[in-house]
Amino acid sequence: MNIISQVTDSAPKYIIYDFGILTSRIHEWLSSMMNTTWTSVVEMVLIGVVFLSFYALVGLILVYAERKVCAFIQCRLGPMRVGPWGIFQTIADFIKLLMKELLITRNADKFLFNVAPFIVIIASFLAIGTIPFAKGIQALDFNVGVLYLMSVSSLGVLGILLAGWASNNKYSLIGAMRSGAQIVSYELSVGLALMVVVIFAGSMQFSEIVQSQATGWWIWKGHIPVIIAFVIFMIASTAETNRGPFDLAEAESELTAGFHTEYSGIKFAFFFLAEYMNMFIIASIAATVFFGGWMPLHFGNFAAFNHAMDYIPPFVWFFSKTMFVIFLMMWFKWTFPRLRIDQLLTLEWKYLLPINLVNVVLAAFIVLMGWYLI
Amino acid sequence: MKEVLFYLFAGLLLLFSILTVSSRKILRAAVFLLFSLVLTAALYFLWDYLFMASVQLMLYAGGIMVLIVFSVLLTHNIDHKFDPMEFKKIIFSALLSLVGAVTVIYVILSHPFKTSALAAAPISPEDIGRGFLSYGENGYILPFEVISILLLAAMIGAIVIAKKTTK
Numbered sequence: 001m002n003i004i005s006q007v008t009d010s011a012p013k014y015i016i017y018d019f020g021i022l023t024s025r026i027h028e029w030l031s032s033m034m035n036t037t038w039t040s041v042v043e044m045v046l047i048g049v050v051f052l053s054f055y056a057l058v059g060l061i062l063v064y065a066e067r068k069v070c071a072f073i074q075c076r077l078g079p080m081r082v083g084p085w086g087i088f089q090t091i092a093d094f095i096k097l098l099m100k101e102l103l104i105t106r107n108a109d110k111f112l113f114n115v116a117p118f119i120v121i122i123a124s125f126l127a128i129g130t131i132p133f134a135k136g137i138q139a140l141d142f143n144v145g146v147l148y149l150m151s152v153s154s155l156g157v158l159g160i161l162l163a164g165w166a167s168n169n170k171y172s173l174i175g176a177m178r179s180g181a182q183i184v185s186y187e188l189s190v191g192l193a194l195m196v197v198v199i200f201a202g203s204m205q206f207s208e209i210v211q212s213q214a215t216g217w218w219i220w221k222g223h224i225p226v227i228i229a230f231v232i233f234m235i236a237s238t239a240e241t242n243r244g245p246f247d248l249a250e251a252e253s254e255l256t257a258g259f260h261t262e263y264s265g266i267k268f269a270f271f272f273l274a275e276y277m278n279m280f281i282i283a284s285i286a287a288t289v290f291f292g293g294w295m296p297l298h299f300g301n302f303a304a305f306n307h308a309m310d311y312i313p314p315f316v317w318f319f320s321k322t323m324f325v326i327f328l329m330m331w332f333k334w335t336f337p338r339l340r341i342d343q344l345l346t347l348e349w350k351y352l353l354p355i356n357l358v359n360v361v362l363a364a365f366i367v368l369m370g371w372y373l374i
Numbered sequence: 375m376k377e378v379l380f381y382l383f384a385g386l387l388l389l390f391s392i393l394t395v396s397s398r399k400i401l402r403a404a405v406f407l408l409f410s411l412v413l414t415a416a417l418y419f420l421w422d423y424l425f426m427a428s429v430q431l432m433l434y435a436g437g438i439m440v441l442i443v444f445s446v447l448l449t450h451n452i453d454h455k456f457d458p459m460e461f462k463k464i465i466f467s468a469l470l471s472l473v474g475a476v477t478v479i480y481v482i483l484s485h486p487f488k489t490s491a492l493a494a495a496p497i498s499p500e501d502i503g504r505g506f507l508s509y510g511e512n513g514y515i516l517p518f519e520v521i522s523i524l525l526l527a528a529m530i531g532a533i534v535i536a537k538k539t540t541k
């Protein structure tokens with residue numbers, strides 16, 4: 001299948017790989033075999049299967065990466081026994097997790113206990129569809145993309161609250177309440193930080209935001225406000241995914257494992273997977289919004305350099321930027337000590353939120369005056 | 375395809391709405407309410423009304439539901455199972471809601487809606503933003519500003535109530 005499109009005069013020259021052609025070919029091929037209804041059904045199933053296998057794959061890789069990064073920061077080697085450099089360790093762990101018995105505490109609310117992991121994982125599943133992996137590889141390209149992402153990512157906290165209560169365990173409940181307070185407060189900062197880039201790009205659609213970075217990524221085109229927004233986004237989104245140094249929802253030394261203390265086997269795996277996938281989603285949103293997503297590295301008018309960069313496939317750009325942001329988040333987690341709940345709420349409400357509001361006004365002013373690179 | 379999905383969502387919406395009012399455990403009722411709010415958003419998505427769907431998810435499912443669950447968790451008897459209703463009360467409320475539903479459906483069906491020849495098009499966020507801030511025709515600047523002031527007053531009020539009084 002021809003995925004390298006012809007560069008015509010009308011088409012912008014910087015896009016060599018257009019996967020929209022591949023997807024439209026698949027659509028045509030499916031439409032030629034069956035009617036519209038079945039085509040939509042088959043496409044939905046296909047996309048679902050692709051995302052599910054992507055979930056499993058990324059989950060396995062991220063858990064392995066986390067253990068290795070953690071080990072190197074702590075001057076250890078990490079998992080080394082299963083396969084060369086322990087690369088099959090997470091697969092072995094996963095098989096073990098699948099075979100575990102599903103336990104449930106006495107007097108727990110069975111229905112809520114079972115439904116909670118699904119709410120968490122469905123919320124992250126709804127969010128991943130908006131991520132543009134390459135031109136034409138994006139499941140949901142809504143014109144309200146950023147708003148949609150913020151709205152579905154706010155659903156996950158309900159799963160955490162219900163899991164904490166339905167476990168019938170005080171550690172779980174305390175963990176869930178902390179987590180709820182944390183996610184509800186930090187959501188504001190995540191939204192406002194993304195708003196800065198929306199002001200610069202002039203669109204909430206993710207494909208448009210990526211397209212607007214063809215001449216340079218927002219992190220340097222938008223200079224001061226975007227850099228402030230990026231720092232706030234990193235802090236707030238780390239808090240929103242319940243990762244260290246903001247992991248007091250599952251602070252091991254106080255609460256055993258927080259809201260998922262009572263979960264075992266595949267239900268625990270759902271929480272675990274959702275946490276890592278949320279980290280991946282946050283990292284890829286940061287990469288898309290601040291570092292140009294799948295857009296190659298371009299410098300103003302250096303045509304030869306820009307053209308050479310275009311030959312590197314968009315997947316390589318997307319995943320290397322995402323992995324860079326994930327590495328940053330892991331670096332935070334294993335370097336900074338955990339915050340107390342009052343410090344955490346002070347940080348959000350007394351520092352990040354006011355800075356963020358001023359930053360939005362600053363960004364609007366800079367866009368109004370045209371003091372940014374186009 | 376759309377019809378099948380519509381009936382699926384609408385059926386589930388009815389089921390969860392009934393479960394919300396008939397559940398005897400308060401937290402379960404909250405969860406069923408969450409499901410019906412999410413299904414309402416699903417209906418908006420089905421009609422390509424993306425902005426409204428996102429707002430529905432963000433405000434109701436992600437915002438108000440979190441508040442409800444939070445406040446339910448702070449109450450005393452969360453795990454208290456309420457006694458089943460008296461038969462007379464069930465019949466009476468079922469009749470009352472049936473009368474309400476029939477009235478609403480009758481009014482909707484008998485209202486002469488004007489159909490437009492224009493094809494349905496997705497509404498862009500730019501249009502919504504301009505609508506909010508324009509004072510010409512189809513402008514909503516006055517309600518927008520009035521609601522902004524109301525929200526600001528509510529926010530300041532919340533801070534004043536929650537503030538520790540130092541003596």
